[in-house]
Amino acid sequence: MPVVAAKHYIEYRNEGYWVAGTRISLDSIVYAFRKRLSPESIVQSFPLLTLEQVYGAIAFYLANCDEIDAYLEAEEVEFDSMPQPLQRDDPELYAKLMAAEGKNVKIRYLMQI
Numbered sequence: 001m002p003v004v005a006a007k008h009y010i011e012y013r014n015e016g017y018w019v020a021g022t023r024i025s026l027d028s029i030v031y032a033f034r035k036r037l038s039p040e041s042i043v044q045s046f047p048l049l050t051l052e053q054v055y056g057a058i059a060f061y062l063a064n065c066d067e068i069d070a071y072l073e074a075e076e077v078e079f080d081s082m083p084q085p086l087q088r089d090d091p092e093l094y095a096k097l098m099a100a101e102g103k104n105v106k107i108r109y110l111m112q113i
Contacts, residue, residue, distance in 0.1 A: 009056025017071070019053055027072060029057040 010017055010026055017026035024046055032042045039054045046054075061068050087094040 007056065009053055010060040017068070019049060019057055022048060022053075024049060026057055026061065026068070027075065029054060030061050030068060030072065033058055033061065 009020055011020045012018075018024065019026065019029065028046065029042060032045060037045070039051060039058060042054045043049055043051050084094070086097070
């Protein structure tokens with residue numbers, strides 16, 4: 001019997017992309033794929049997914065990479081602009097931690113030279 005319609009592996013709901021019928025975001029699959037994890041490794045990380053679902057999600061991403069990359073970038077910008085609880089609750093401690101983090105970045109950079 002011939003296949004009549006292709007399966008849909010990704011759905012858009014609640015302002016995000018999800019593996020159809022699951023609570024696993026496309027974001028999670030894409031970030032793993034960008035880290036060069038194999039589809040088999042991604043399935044091990046998300047045991048509720050089948051290998052077919054992971055390949056379907058990757059195929060969806062590759063077919064729509066410009067749109068999905070823009071979506072992910074917008075999500076990252078939105079997340080980064082959200083005030084962190086410590087930043088809101090104790091701004092002085094937050095400032096000290098950020099200053100210390102800046103020093104650590106400089107030290108790591110100098111150690112690489």
